[in-house]
Amino acid sequence: MFLKEYISDVYTGVTSLLKGMRKTGYYFLHPKEIITEQYPDNRATLVLAERFKGEVVMPHDANNEHACTGCTACEIACPNGTIKVVTKFDITPEGKKKKAIDALVYHLELCTMCNLCVIACPSDAIKMVPTFEHSVFDRSKLTKILNKPASKIREGIE
Amino acid sequence: MGAISLIALLVAAIAFSAGGILIGKILVKGSTNPQKGQPYECGIPTNTSPWHQFNVGYYLFALLFLIFDVELVFLYPWAVVVKKVGIIALIEIIIFIFILFMGFLYAHKKGALKWS
Amino acid sequence: MFSLEGITTTTQNWLFAKFDPTIALAIECIIVIFLAITLFAGLGLVLVLMERKVAARIQIRLGPNRVGPGGMFQTVADTLKLIMKEGLTPDSADKFLFNLAPFIVMMVAMLLLAPIAFAKNFQIWDINIGVLYISAISSLSVIGILMAGWASNNKYSLLGAMRSGAQIVSYELSAGFAVLTIVVLTGSLQISEIIAAQQNGWWIFKGHIPAVIAFVIFIIAVTAETNRAPFDLAEAESELTAGFHTEYSGMKFALFFLAEYINIFIVCAIGATLFLGGWMPLHIGSWEAFNNIMDYIPSSVWFMGKTFLLIFVIMWFRWTFPRLRIDQLLNLEWKYLLPISLLNLLLVAVIAILGWHF
Amino acid sequence: MSNEEIKEIISSTLPSATYDETGEWLNVIIDSKDWKKIAAECRNGALQMDFLFCLTCVDWKTHLTMVYHLTSTKHRHNIVVKANLDHAMPEIETVCDIWRTAEFHEREVFEMFGVNFLNHPDLRKLILEDDFKGFPLRKDFEDPINMIKL
Amino acid sequence: MYNQTEIIKDTTNLGPEGELIINMGPQHPATHGVLHLVVTLNGETIKKIEPHLGYIHRSIEKMCESLTYRQFIYVTSRMDYLSSHINNLGCALLIEKGMQIEVPERAKYIRVILSELTRIASHELWLGAMAMDLGAFTPFFYTFREREMITEIMEETCGARLTMNYIVPGGLMYDIHPDFQKKVKAFIKQFKEKVTEFEDLVTNNIIFQSRTKGIGILSAEDAISFGCTGPVARASGVSCDIRKLYPYDVYDKVEFDEIIETAGDSFARYIVRVKEMNQSIRIIEQLIDCIPEGEFVGKTKNVLKLPKGEFYTRVETARGEFGVFIVSEGGTNPYRIKFRSPGFSNLSALNHMAAGSKIGDLMATMGTLDLVIPDIDR
Amino acid sequence: MNISAIIFYAISALILGAGILAVTSVKIFRSAIWLLFSLVGIAALYFWMQVEFIAAIQIVVYVGGIVILIIFSIFLTQQSGKDLPKPALSKTLFSALAALFGIAFTFNLITHYGFDNVSAAPFNASVNEIGMQMLSTSSHGFILPFEVVSMLLLASMIGCIVIAMKTSTSDATPLNNKED
Amino acid sequence: MELKEKDNQAFPGIIHETPGGGIVVSTFDSIINWARSNSLWPLSFATSCCGIEMMSTASAKYDFSRFGFEVARASPRQADVIIIAGTIVNKMAPVLKRLYDQMADPKYVIAMGACAISGGPFFYNTYSVVKGADHIIPVDVYIPGCPPRPEALLHSLISLQEKIKMGMTRDQIRGEFKG
């Protein structure tokens, strides 16, 4: 019967639409469902997963010492040449020449946060930290030297 | 206030739009480059204009619309007086609408209301 | 809470008492111009912000809340920026029509303001063919869109314009029939009389089922006529990148944007006037006390309340439904809305003649 | 079907085909001229190899090798067909009338390796710019401007 | 570097009477990413669609030839970034197969759980994006609410939200986070509550149905002939789930159904994906409580050398069969590497599916194909 | 010379100017737009004459319907960007002369006749009146034409469908080119 | 430039939190800059992975409509800022240039992710990747990361707001300003 299915068409269509409107209407009436985190205002309370790979840093302890031996394992491990290890030779008290890093250059703009360098590092001298506010107006600001000026290699790391 | 208000409204519209556009024109000087004037097409250059013959699949609907539009026009005076005239008006309009409904059903049967 | 009742009459009397008619008329014109422009600007700001807030609430977001208290100045900032943005005109476009189109759209929106009763005795021109006038003028708006679409000389624009041409044109019919039902019940086209007829109850209550059906059809039709989702094929984001105003930028684009919202306001105002009694407070038969309490609320508040309710419903549609396809859209009109509203009209006629409505 | 059966079916159509079973699947090494014949046989014959799930090319600096991975959605057996092409002017019959997916894959191989597929409906560049020079996936490809060696 | 003269050549030309040739993409809201379709229109009807690829061709296959076997894994998570974990898994599996590395059970379980989580995340995103193509904006936000939970889990365990590089040959990079299981259970709970929303909002919606039912039909034969895999092929009734046919890791231990629809239209594709999400939940529920203790990475040499020969592995990503084909000369990096990406084959069927329908249908068809362009261009 | 007179001359200027442009413009789309303006001007003239009903009808039917239809048909049949062929100069001259002569002739007729018997009786063309008379079955009623109109519309509708559908079967929208 | 230093001590966006939501009503310019910085409409332009993170920035959790960015325009004529989210390859470069050229002034560019900044993972041994989007169009703000988290994108947007708000002469407003 043509008329019957015509009416039933109208009926089913309208009801299905009303169902959808009920859903959205529910959310409109329940502000507690809002899940927005207001980023710049919640900076104080914002906690990131400690594993989040934001950038590579080289931890320095109180008397400005790091654990990097300049073995360039990270440079080799890095898939896209983000790390350049510049080594120098300095004289140990015993008078022996000893290899140490002059600068560990790290191009943040190239890094893909793949963590391979950290894994490769034999002496855990570098690690990933969950920072993300790196926006800059000038690309050259993104090239960093990880070891602090005048920092020395910690004793007892070969 | 009478029909004069329409003119006032027209003036208002023109003043509003023109004012806005002019401020922009005066204060903003845009950079120019050869690309800027070309039509936008998802970033792909185009040298063909849409101004060639273009197949409007739904002109048939426009035809039918015109007919029904005229019918609508005749219904307005009827609607105003139907309460006063009473049952006669009803009969007349039922005839009127019935005849046109025939046409509507015909169109439906011929599939004129289906898409292309 | 102030009420606009009588303001117009007093001012008019005062003016005509003070000056000679021509000057008074001129002054009135200037007042009207001023009011209209402020109304436009105000409505634009409010409606756009409302749209974004409603969308945010439905989409479990916060929405604009950083510019000004609660994001109140967000749209102000947008407007300023749009004014201060460069207005491009493509080289290959038909420059004259391209620049004319926004004006047309604005004029149409503006002209539609004339017969709307914002409050008791607060109406620019109580034209005697009120609703017919409205449906006539609103059928002009499609011209602006077609012009813009063709003059842009851009394929997306042309497609969008064609679509909205077919769409607006068809949905005018069912909108007209829905309006006619009320005309039948009232026996007049004049806005003021239509409102007066709802003194003892709004048509949507008095008119039984047919009035409700007409109301639903009206809402659907005007949603389509104003190119709102789910009928926004004219500027279907995902199909034709921005539809008929793809090539517009800066203030010209802002005018289209504004006109869209003004049209929404106007059609909702019409809907409120025809079906929900305009500024008429909610009166129920013979409950004197209740009616008196209702009368304390100023009429402008009633009008605005009803209008914004309808506007909210239309926004609710937009943020719930997917978009129709052009042929489905035309099907909906010609297969469902048109026959139903035709029969509905006859039904109403019977009711009106037999006087079954209270 | 076991590799043996596959082998004899193929040998019955093409005696010259040689086999190599060191890899995971049966490899059929054929001469590039016979490819069309084998392909039709594999697709429509008893093997029912209706699913060409990988089509690529390898550049051994001396020659190119087309590699077709075929499987059958009916019998669930896979074979790998290989055909060696001349490095100077590689040519092979297209199979995009047998497996329609081959059309795009062959276009890709065409621009990446310069293999010329005979009777291909439209053998144009699919991925690279139209004015791109050279065949990037060949071993001897050099692009001093864009390609920075690590 | 790029002056005006280098603007690429015009791809459109004046068609015959009544035909309009439109470029969709590279920058187009509906072609997620940078697909470029040259669509020949007759009025509103599509006559022909010609995809132009390569706007995100990053020459991954070439650069992998100069990366070591440890390094090249991370690149694959940039191809099909929505199922990056599964891509990594495929490469790792190949290396393990080639070098007979023993992978500890624990690692296998975790890999599978993460893969399924990735699949759900991908389908959630697809659902939102497709609804957006059809003009419904709100579902996008609801799907992302659940997806965010997954990305949080990923972030906590793998250290990245999207392109996690968590798998190393022989196991995992590091052990899972202590409250991994807790979080996953919480996610499953919420997901089961919220998935019904889409019944009301999308699945049963009359507009949505009328826009997807009978649109972009792909028959089973065509699906096979076009090499389609994944949900696209399964919606046409082709059984092609790698997890069933060639089980890897612990997929043979868990029980789940391969969703098969026969209609082959956009709606079937939609249904298949929605049901697949539930199956993934089922798999996770079976595994999450019985992750065995033990090592998370097997014993591997420091420098990996794949023996001479050719290797092929396939895994089931969210889009279908992802194959890795490596030709090794026995060195530390592959001699030739070829990624068989599901999207490439699925796209080749687009013209066949969409020709003759309306522009609006193109959106529905493309949306349900669930294309990821970098996966196609590589 | 008061406001309404000014308005009248402005409106007529709009009508005539737009009309002239409509028949002379070389871009067909533009001439359609000019035609539209001319029609709107005529509607305004009706407004000015206080026959609002006819004015509204004018807009609804002509602007809302016919012009849209004309624009659609332009897109269907024209290269709307292309300029129309210029008519031959001789032809232009001839037509212009003919038109001018006709104008002069009629003007002179009108001015001589003068229409001095203008009756100042109030004129009431409210929709109510129109409706009453349209539906009245009396000798002055228009009920017969009213019903005939419906027949006319029916006929034209069927005519349109028959003519249009005749080719729209062989219409250039093939749904069967799945193979390519 | 000195902005970066300011970044380091004070977080961008906190600085202008004066009552009234950071409206700095000093001169005409600053009003205009306030308006522009607060209604940056992005062009929906995402090429790869970073685009997904851009989507999640739009999603309900980190909802960038709070800043008024949600009006993503599909047409460059109406957009104010391109967020280059993803790799730019040689075939895409002219398209990007075109889109940028077709935008109406003033226009700003954000390079999101390692790829957009410098080619990132695809810097070495690739024949088709543009080594940094700023070879093609001027870039205002760079966000490192692969992909950057949504918060990072928000941070960069706020930095861009800062850049617009502070010291730009009338001429710079008129669109000669290049990042």
Next chain:
Amino acid sequence: MNEIPLTHILFASTALFFIGMYGLFTRRNIITMLMSIELMLNSVNINFVAFNKYLFPDKLDGIFFSLFIITIAAAEAAVAIAIIINLYRSHNSIDVDDATEMKY
């Protein structure tokens, strides 16, 4: 408004009529000719209304005539355009010079 004499309105309508006629003579393109015809019809309408208003204010016949004229014009336009499009589909042109010798 009565100080506008009827003749001025008639002048306007006459001018419009002959403008339409001019268009009808010069244009060779059926659609533009159709436009010209519409103009002429409108000028006639103006006359009807004007006469009715000025000369016989007590009757409404002029109004009704213009009403029916508009109706007929609509029907005529609809059919005409259907024919035009059909014509175009059959012989790829709607130029009268080509259309004249075609037996339709």
